[in-house]
Amino acid sequence: MNPADDLARLRDEYEDRKRRFAGRDLYSWFNQAHLFAIHQRQRGVLGILKQNGFTDLAERSILEVGCGAGGVLTEYLGFGARPENLHGVDLLLDRLHLAGQILPGSGMINADGQTLPYPSRTFDLVLQSTALSSVLDSTIRHKICFEMARVLKPDGMIIWYDFWLNPANPQTRGIRPAEIRSLFPNCTFQFRKITLAPPLARRVVPISWGLALLLEGFRVLNTHYLVAIRPKNESKL
Numbered sequence: 001m002n003p004a005d006d007l008a009r010l011r012d013e014y015e016d017r018k019r020r021f022a023g024r025d026l027y028s029w030f031n032q033a034h035l036f037a038i039h040q041r042q043r044g045v046l047g048i049l050k051q052n053g054f055t056d057l058a059e060r061s062i063l064e065v066g067c068g069a070g071g072v073l074t075e076y077l078g079f080g081a082r083p084e085n086l087h088g089v090d091l092l093l094d095r096l097h098l099a100g101q102i103l104p105g106s107g108m109i110n111a112d113g114q115t116l117p118y119p120s121r122t123f124d125l126v127l128q129s130t131a132l133s134s135v136l137d138s139t140i141r142h143k144i145c146f147e148m149a150r151v152l153k154p155d156g157m158i159i160w161y162d163f164w165l166n167p168a169n170p171q172t173r174g175i176r177p178a179e180i181r182s183l184f185p186n187c188t189f190q191f192r193k194i195t196l197a198p199p200l201a202r203r204v205v206p207i208s209w210g211l212a213l214l215l216e217g218f219r220v221l222n223t224h225y226l227v228a229i230r231p232k233n234e235s236k237l
Helices: 003-020 032-051 071-078 093-102 138-150 177-183 198-204 209-218
Strands: 062-065 086-090 107-110 123-129 152-163 187-196 222-231
Touching (some): 032 152, 032 222, 062 071, 062 138, 086 093, 177 187, 177 222, 198 209
8 A cells, every 4th residue: 555545544534433433422431341441551551650660750751643632641641740741743633633622731743653753762651552553554654663762762661552453443454462573673572462352341341340350351352452662772671
């Protein structure tokens, strides 16, 4: 696929998602299954941050690539980050405007991620959450990941959260550990397979949150990887 064509497809796909999900609570915090997934992801992220010594985020600079409307970045305020240290880039200007309204003291820039408008070694944490699986072109994927690594401080960490499998959506392509390793050479990795398959969670969580926890604990039914990625020479793992 031509990279320019994939970017155009991506813009069209997000517009179509906005139309399809209008008026639905599928990704609302009031949806119990979605709330369950958020809580489990947050628990995993906090565990990774603690394990790697990032327990005080007040002075940490944080960038999210594909920040959307800013939902994930706002979570980091609760983790102790300061608004002025939060930054986001996104391809879609309307979503970026929403992020700017939610986080008025933070830096939001319209960019596609292949050329991040920051100097090298700028950020302590670089995030991506279900953004890369929507990029089907492998060349674009590699460029974005190269840029994520470039702007990361030598002792910093990339936090990756994305599908390894999403057969219901042909506009995404899951990313497995072997590919993640190839996207970030000369790095070390901590992989956690999390997030109970959403179709199953929507059935189970309203009946029993405890049963959903049990099923997610088996990992075989989980659809995402949460990964801590650190430069090999500087990693403290």
